Amino acid sequence: MNHNKDAALDQALNLFWTKGFASTSIKDLERATGMHPGSIYAAFGSKAKLYCLSLERYALQLNDKRAQLMASATSPLQGLADFILRAHPLSNADAPLPVCFLVKATLESGLDDGSIHDKINEMLTRNEELFEAVFEQAISAGELSQASNPKKLARQLSADLAGLCFYALRGDEPTVINEMITDLADRVRQRR
Amino acid sequence: MNHNKDAALDQALNLFWTKGFASTSIKDLERATGMHPGSIYAAFGSKAKLYCLSLERYALQLNDKRAQLMASATSPLQGLADFILRAHPLSNADAPLPVCFLVKATLESGLDDGSIHDKINEMLTRNEELFEAVFEQAISAGELSQASNPKKLARQLSADLAGLCFYALRGDEPTVINEMITDLADRVRQRR
DNA sequence: TCAGACCTTGAGTGATCGCTCAAGTTGGCC
């Protein structure tokens, strides 16, 4: 049951990620999950709740991968670079889109969607705090100077990643966006 | 007639900009423009065509403002910084959202929407070519070294602006995003 | 003044939206 529910949630996540909230219909979700409408509503409550659960699942999965890469990295900044180069949707071939789901969701929900927008902001904030913690570790480890501002660095990294997500949807050749991703990873590693 | 049509198009642009394509209904457009459904279809053809016209109008208006600021700037890079600080939706209080409409539209249209996605890409490319031309002027004027890569600089500026657009929708205090905008403008002006 | 071309109107089209619920099915327990 829980296994089925998780599998259904993964399907829903994929659909919402690629099509967005408004363009994904319950019919779409029925087809993708193999569930009937009654079961969907019994299991998840509503389309909006299922969307929120998808967002949470996405953040959780991405975070797990990040923690895993950080744990086996030789340094905090190296771990962060590994995350960008191997786990982030930008460089993860398994992702349905080379775009962070949270970034896409932020831009779809206007400033008016109330609870959904709040939930997204909450997850973005948590995410950025994790970046901030990594930069703090880098300062402690002597990788970054004491004068560095971890909060500001975390902000800039969030924005840079979002910028690349946008750029990845352009019709450009893959080499261009790949170069931009490695540039960003190099900047994080302070290779320049 | 054309005046009315332009006014209606402006209203449609505002709606599509704030709500996105999928979440804007014909009823919404009727209310905003004061037109009846028959007139809307007589004037614009379809919802998708009206959306494309809105995108074009947006790009045209933004471009006009950009050209105007560039013309009265003391140098190419100064003009570009003025554009960021005064015309771009990020810093333009008249904009319904602090987010470039083209960026939002790129992220809403998946990679599957066919003609709409192509049209957006076309406009983004044109926009980036204009950035590129400015950087070329800056090289000619001696503002940038001959070794600079205008194409790469234009790409990075597009991505940086998109990243800030994402960031502007977060719940953060305005001072934070303002600082990020001035930082970007300073970087363009090569103040660091 | 009136015929004809053009525009506006809004009720109405079939399709699809998110969602419900009574009926049917299943599985565990005594």
Next chain:
DNA sequence: GGCCAACTTGAGCGATCACTCAAGGTCTGA
């Protein structure tokens, strides 16, 4: 085998979707 609780099913709810079109109104030129 008999019973109840829990789950599954899908027809169908009212609302709304993008869109159409015949009827009514307006304007022009002769």
